[in-house]
Amino acid sequence: MSDIKVVTRFAPSPTGFMHVGGVRTALYAWLLARKNQGTFILRIEDTDKEREVEGSIEHIKESLKWLGLNWDDFCIQSERLDIYKKYADRLLEKGFAYSDGGALRFKIIEKKRTQWHDLVWGDLSAGEEALEDFILIKSDGYPTYNFAHIVDDIEMGVTHVVRGQEFISSTPKFLSVYEALGITPPFFVTTPPILGEKGTKKLSKRDGAKDILDYKKEGYLPETMINYLAFLGFNPGGEREVYTPEELIKVFDLSKIQRSGAKWSDDKLNWMNKEHMKLLPLKEIEKNIFEFLSEDMRNPKLVPIIFERISKWGEVKDMVERGELDFFFNLPSVPKEKLVYKNSTPEKTTSNLKLAVQALQNIDEDNFTAENVKSALMLIAETLPKRGELLHPVRYALSGLDNSPDPFIIAYILGKNETLSRLQKAF
RNA sequence: GGCCCUAUCGUCUAACGGUUAGGACAACGGGUUUUCAAUCCGUUAAUCGCAGUUCGAUUCUGCGUAGGGUCACCA
Numbered sequence: 001m002s003d004i005k006v007v008t009r010f011a012p013s014p015t016g017f018m019h020v021g022g023v024r025t026a027l028y029a030w031l032l033a034r035k036n037q038g039t040f041i042l043r044i045e046d047t048d049k050e051r052e053v054e055g056s057i058e059h060i061k062e063s064l065k066w067l068g069l070n071w072d073d074f075c076i077q078s079e080r081l082d083i084y085k086k087y088a089d090r091l092l093e094k095g096f097a098y099s100d101g102g103a104l105r106f107k108i109i110e111k112k113r114t115q116w117h118d119l120v121w122g123d124l125s126a127g128e129e130a131l132e133d134f135i136l137i138k139s140d141g142y143p144t145y146n147f148a149h150i151v152d153d154i155e156m157g158v159t160h161v162v163r164g165q166e167f168i169s170s171t172p173k174f175l176s177v178y179e180a181l182g183i184t185p186p187f188f189v190t191t192p193p194i195l196g197e198k199g200t201k202k203l204s205k206r207d208g209a210k211d212i213l214d215y216k217k218e219g220y221l222p223e224t225m226i227n228y229l230a231f232l233g234f235n236p237g238g239e240r241e242v243y244t245p246e247e248l249i250k251v252f253d254l255s256k257i258q259r260s261g262a263k264w265s266d267d268k269l270n271w272m273n274k275e276h277m278k279l280l281p282l283k284e285i286e287k288n289i290f291e292f293l294s295e296d297m298r299n300p301k302l303v304p305i306i307f308e309r310i311s312k313w314g315e316v317k318d319m320v321e322r323g324e325l326d327f328f329f330n331l332p333s334v335p336k337e338k339l340v341y342k343n344s345t346p347e348k349t350t351s352n353l354k355l356a357v358q359a360l361q362n363i364d365e366d367n368f369t370a371e372n373v374k375s376a377l378m379l380i381a382e383t384l385p386k387r388g389e390l391l392h393p394v395r396y397a398l399s400g401l402d403n404s405p406d407p408f409i410i411a412y413i414l415g416k417n418e419t420l421s422r423l424q425k426a427f
Numbered sequence: 428g429g430c431c432c433u434a435u436c437g438u439c440u441a442a443c444g445g446u447u448a449g450g451a452c453a454a455c456g457g458g459u460u461u462u463c464a465a466u467c468c469g470u471u472a473a474u475c476g477c478a479g480u481u482c483g484a485u486u487c488u489g490c491g492u493a494g495g496g497u498c499a500c501c502a
Contacts, residue, residue, distance in 0.1 A: 013502050048501055103500050126431060130498085138500040145502045169431060169497035192433085193495065228439095231451095235440055239450045258440085260433045261495060268439065268452045308465045324463090341461070381461085391461035403463035 006038030007158045010064075010071070011149060013045045014056030017211035018063045020264065021164065021194045024229040028191055029162035030069045031230070031252040041156055042071035045149065046078045047142040063212045067222045068245060073156070077148050084143040087151045087181070088136055096180040102139030106147070106177060108132060114172035118188045119160070120257045121168070130172040146170065150177050153186060162189040189254060192233045193261040219292070219313025221280075224273040233258040242275045274311040292316035301413045302328065305405045324401075328413055332400025334426055341392035350427040352390045353397065355380050357423050363416065370412040373419075377408065397426035 010026035012018065018026075033040035042064065046052055057076075064071065088104055091097040097104050111128040118124050136147040143151070153161060167174075168190055178185040196209070215225055226245050235258075236251040243251065277285065282303075289306055290298045292313055302325065306316055309324075319325055326332070340349045359376045360368075377394065381387040395407035398414060411419040 011502090015502080045502065051501065101500085105500090121432075124431075127429090129430060132498090135500045140500080142500090144500070149502090165432075165496055166502085167497090171431095195495085232439070237441065239441080241439090241451055258433095262440090263438060265438055265452070271452055305464080309463080386461085388461040393461090395461060399462095401462085405464075406461075 004159055005157075006033055006036035006160060007041065007156065008033045008038065008160050008162055009041035009043050009153070009156065009158050010069075011043040011045050011152075011163075012060055013048065013051070013145075014053060014060065015048075015051045016053045016056055016059075017213065018060055019209035020212060020225075020229060021209065023063070023067065023212050023225070024194065024232065025162060025164055025191050026064065026069055027067075027226060027229055028189065028234075028252075028257070029160070031249055032160055032162065032189070032254065033072075034249045035252050038159075039072045040070070041073040041075070041158070043074075043152060043156075044076040045145060046076060047138075047145065047148055049078075049140070049142065059213070066213065066216055067226060075152075075156075077152065078142070080152070081141065081143070083155060084137065084148055084151050088143070088147070091136065091177075091180055094180065097136055100133075100135075103135050104137040105133045106136050106173075106180075108176060109180075114175055116171060116175060116185075116188065118168075118190050119254045120190050120192075121165075121259055124168065124171070126169070126172045130169065131176060132173075134173055146173055147177065150174055150181075154181070154183055158186055160187045160189050162191065165190050165193060189257075192258050194232060195261045195263045217314070219288070219315070220269070220273050221276045224269065224276045227276065228269050228272050232262045232264070242272065242279075244279075270311040277307075277311075288313045289316050293320065297325065297329065299328070299413070305409055305413075324404075327399045327401060327404070327410075331422070332398075334397055334400045334422075336426075338400075338402075339393040339396050339426060341386065341388040344386075344389045348389060349393045352380070352384070353393050353423055353427050356390060356394050357420055360411070360416070360420060360423070365416045368412060368416040368419075370408040373411045374408040393426065394423065398422050 008029040010029050012022055012026075030040050032038070042061070044057055044060070046057075088097060091106065092104070096107050096109065098107055099105070108131045111131050113125060113127055114130065115123065115125040134146055135144050137143050152158075171188065175185055212225070216222070223245055226248065227241075227243050230243070230248050230252070231241065234252075234256055236253060236256060280288075285307055286300060286303050289303055289310075293302075293316060297320070306319060306325075309319065310316060336346065339353075340346055356377060359380055360373065363372050363376060377390060378387075381390040384390055391407055395404060395410065398407055398410045398419065399405075404410065414422070
């Protein structure tokens with residue numbers, strides 16, 4: 001493998017959006033090409049004009065671009081009909097094809113058992129019943145997949161055919177075409193299926209498989225999708241699981257691709273996304289979070305408390321919708337009884353709040369950081385039977401929420417004036 | 428149904444015939460804490476079944492079972 005130039009391709013038909021199964025096939029082909037400094041081709045297989053969906057090609061390109069799966073060459077099968085014709089004529093001349101009701105059919109000369117090797121599945125074989133005369137060129141003039149992909153792979157010098165396991169059964173047919181043409185077939189790299197989260201069925205569009213670009217909309221990182229998808233059916237060994245695309249290229253190894261189907265797990269995907277989010281520089285994190293916030297909410301001070309509560313950018317929107325950030329922008333309503341910590345009393349609560357105000361007044365506006373607020377408040381809190389007798393009312397007075405970030409960071413975000421104002425309103 | 432293929436914790440997986448069968452996600456419990464989040468520590472949990480080969484099988488073989496793929500003028 002080291003002495004040949006590796007050429008791989010991703011060959012989708014433009015029948016709609018790309019889902020994760022297609023993406024992973026593309027990913028493995030891309031990884032293989034990049035690992036070997038080879039070529040990765042994007043080829044649109046649009047020979048079924050009935051099933052074609054307008055806009056699919058752009059959609060596929062956009063998906064691959066988002067994921068960073070850059071291609072070196074691009075072609076569309078419907079623009080290459082003369083080439084298929086040329087190959088068809090050759091088969092016709094040699095007696096390997098015949099006309100049949102306006103179509104051109106491949107003629108199986110010898111029905112025999114077929115054996116071949118797959119780089120993932122090892123040695124495979126199929127009985128002679130797998131071979132039957134099949135259509136090369138349809139009566140509408142377009143070639144079938146069975147024929148067109150072989151011609152293209154030959155013409156483009158594809159060395160490794162990476163595709164899903166649904167093609168294993170027809171491989172004997174493909175091999176007989178190669179044989180008729182007198183051409184050595186490429187290496188076959190067959191990928192395992194991805195199964196739906198609930199059932200055991202192969203993940204399909206009908207089965208609820210999502211458009212890969214939906215994951216973009218929800219705020220997943222492309223490197224997460226690459227990492228997760230690569231590991232759904234592949235594992236380089238070792239215990240590490242978080243890899244950047246570049247690192248993945250280094251450790252990718254065909255022989256370590258799984259053969260059995262793997263179930264999709266949103267839980268693991270979310271965990272992995274958070275891991276990749278943590279790898280990002282703060283600036284980048286801020287930018288992504290702000291995209292889901294209205295302009296008036298884009299306060300950099302808010303970024304840390306939001307970041308630790310999300311596992312994908314889209315959850316920023318959820319936080320906003322649940323009103324979890326409201327108190328930073330609007331005065332919360334604070335029922336007096338909610339201020340009281342556990343077994344404490346309203347009287348103690350009020351006096352503690354007054355102590356807090358006194359302590360915070362002594363901090364300069366310029367030094368009103370979460371750390372300074374914390375040390376000032378802790379000084380008082382430590383003198384009480386329970387720290388909560390001070391910290392809870394302060395937190396509640398500032399947020400008006402049962403669950404919120406800690407009082408120190410809230411005070412810092414609100415600033416000295418607003419903090420003091422809210423505390424004073426509470427007693 | 429015929430043909431082809433697959434089979435390790437609930438899930439993703441590791442273990443060139445010899446390991447207390449490892450890791451991660453999830454779940455559960457605990458530490459830290461004023462609540463949530465984050466974080467740290469820990470616990471449960473698997474070799475589909477039956478034979479065979481072998482001193483020894485997760486690993487090799489056969490059968491069964493379960494699951495997947497495919498049997499188009501779709502890809």
